[in-house]
Amino acid sequence: MKGKTKITIDYARCGDGVGVDPRACAACLRACDPAVFLLHETIGAIEDNPYDPQKWRVTPLWIDLCTRCMKCVDVCPEKAVSVAW
Amino acid sequence: MCDLCMKHGAGGKWYLNAEHYSQAIAEKYNLRDFLMEQYKNFEQISVRKVHGFNAVGMGYKLKMPIIGRIVKYAAEKMLHSTRPPKNPFRAEGHIGQIVPLEDAVAILRTCAAEPIIEKNCMCRYMSRGVKEACCINFGVMSEIVDKLPRFIPEKDKFFLTRQQAIDRFTEHNRKGYIGSIWFGPFPYINNLCSCASPECAGIRPRVDYGITSIYKAEYIVDFDPDKCTGCGVCVARCQFKAIGCDHALKRITVDYEACFGCGVCRHACKQKALFLKPRDEFPGYEERY
Numbered sequence: 001m002k003g004k005t006k007i008t009i010d011y012a013r014c015g016d017g018v019g020v021d022p023r024a025c026a027a028c029l030r031a032c033d034p035a036v037f038l039l040h041e042t043i044g045a046i047e048d049n050p051y052d053p054q055k056w057r058v059t060p061l062w063i064d065l066c067t068r069c070m071k072c073v074d075v076c077p078e079k080a081v082s083v084a085w
Numbered sequence: 086m087c088d089l090c091m092k093h094g095a096g097g098k099w100y101l102n103a104e105h106y107s108q109a110i111a112e113k114y115n116l117r118d119f120l121m122e123q124y125k126n127f128e129q130i131s132v133r134k135v136h137g138f139n140a141v142g143m144g145y146k147l148k149m150p151i152i153g154r155i156v157k158y159a160a161e162k163m164l165h166s167t168r169p170p171k172n173p174f175r176a177e178g179h180i181g182q183i184v185p186l187e188d189a190v191a192i193l194r195t196c197a198a199e200p201i202i203e204k205n206c207m208c209r210y211m212s213r214g215v216k217e218a219c220c221i222n223f224g225v226m227s228e229i230v231d232k233l234p235r236f237i238p239e240k241d242k243f244f245l246t247r248q249q250a251i252d253r254f255t256e257h258n259r260k261g262y263i264g265s266i267w268f269g270p271f272p273y274i275n276n277l278c279s280c281a282s283p284e285c286a287g288i289r290p291r292v293d294y295g296i297t298s299i300y301k302a303e304y305i306v307d308f309d310p311d312k313c314t315g316c317g318v319c320v321a322r323c324q325f326k327a328i329g330c331d332h333a334l335k336r337i338t339v340d341y342e343a344c345f346g347c348g349v350c351r352h353a354c355k356q357k358a359l360f361l362k363p364r365d366e367f368p369g370y371e372e373r374y
Contacts, residue, residue: 004145026214035212035283040128059132064144065283065293 005068006084007036007060014080015042015057022058028072028081029058034065037072089182089300093272098303100182100266101191105274106198111225114169116273120229122173124236128211131286133174135163147294160296170270178271181278181287182374183302185348185361186255189264189277193250197277198224201250202243204236206278208286219257219279221250226275254279261322263288263347265299282324292325300374302346304361310336312358319350319359341370 013019022039029037038061060066072081089099099105111117123130131140136159138146147153166178184192193201201223205216218238222230227244230236237243245253254277258264262279265287269275282288290296306327315335320328327343328350351359365371 004142023214029212029214037212038128038131039211039214040132041126043129043133059141061131061141062144062289062293063142 001068003085005063005066007063007066007072008082008084009058009060010078010080010082011057013078014076015055019078019080021056023056025077026058027075027077031071031075033069033071034062034067036060036062036066089180098188100184100188100274101196103196105268105272106196106223108198108224110273114270114273116170116270117225117228119170119173119270120226120275121232124229124233126174127207130174130176131211135159135175143290143294157294157296160290160298164296164298167271179267179269179287180271180298180300181265181267181276182300183345183347184264184266184277185302185304185346186258186264187348188303189254189258189266190251192266192277193221193247193254196274197221197247197250200224200227201245201247202227202230203238203241203245203250203253204230204243205238206284207236208278208280209284210235211286212284219253219262221245221254221277221279223275223277225273226269258349259352261324261349261352263324263345263349288324301344301364302348302361303364304346304348305341305344305364305367305370306339306346306348306350306359307362308337308339308360309358312356313337314356314358316355318353318355322350322353324349341367342373 014022029039038059039056042055042057070083073083093099093102095102133139138156146156163175163177164180170177203218204220204222205218206220209215209217218241257279262281265278265280267276280288282292287299290298313336315330317330320330325343325345327340329338331338348361
């Protein structure tokens with residue numbers, strides 16, 4: 001595939017305290033065929049309360065495997081995902 | 086026999102050496118604290134920086150002319166590390182091998198340390214947001230998972246007897262999940278996973294990026310051309326694209342290089358034409374793990 005793919009997630013709409021909790025939603029993770037996204041605790045959560053990490057977010061991790069199918073963009077209830085190349 | 090077997094197998098396969106499952110090793114390296122530290126924020130490991138690099142956009146980094154080679158070298162060095170584990174936020178000494186059903190049953194029957202549990206697969210939760218109980222853990226690892234509620238399955242049984250563990254693993258294997266056994270960290274064996282591509286964080290570096298994060302099994306699949314009817318049911322089972330189907334010859338074709346020896350394809354075959362043969366019996370493939 002030509003060029004680099006850029007996947008951006010607007011954390012003002014998806015993630016800790018705003019919009020939908022990514023753990024309850026996970027729509028982009030399920031829609032993605034090559035499983036590009038990663039669901040993880042934010043690095044900052046460790047200092048707050050290591051045993052009960054409540055702050056989770058989605059990071060597009062294996063971006064180079066993205067097939068640009070745009071399923072994640074369509075499926076996101078908060079319209080937080082955007083794919084560009 | 087692979088390098089691991091030569092050094093740590095005590096004359097056999099490394100994962101059938103019961104010493105690696107012992108409480109003594111866990112005590113020696115203080116693995117109870119180390120693993121607790123590692124697993125309470127396990128999902129973060131891929132986004133944490135190691136030597137200034139994290140795994141975001143790994144493929145692009147590996148394609149860079151010189152930096153790519155350094156990243157690959159550093160990643161393999163970390164995964165294959167045999168030094169006492171120090172940093173719980175890195176996958177140090179976390180190397181595994183694919184195991185077919187027979188070997189996994191042997192592990193569960195004779196080697197695995199009590200207590201045996203079945204926890205939610207972290208990889209599937211990380212990359213799919215789905216909780217599915219299919220990872221079997223032993224020994225110290227079981228005690229740690231007991232304290233981390235997100236890994237404890239809600240519907241399925243948590244603590245298993247040996248026979249229950251064997252039954253559960255067989256169930257997953259027949260479903261099409263690949264069995265894999267892991268050092269975590271070296272030299273302590275505590276994970277018997279039922280993996281699927283592309284969710285598995287251990288198989289993905291090997292298949293998609295060529296980083297040796299997991300070794301191929303001690304076996305390669307082969308088939309009996311007299312029995313094979315070329316129905317192609319096994320083709321869909323192979324997660325490594327090792328089996329093809331030749332409709333003109335009415336039989337399948339096997340790519341020995343691509344085969345990881347998981348043996349999952351055998352469960353699909355109605356004619357029982359597929360079987361596993363030790364890697365040593367294939368000239369030229371002996372050392373290609």
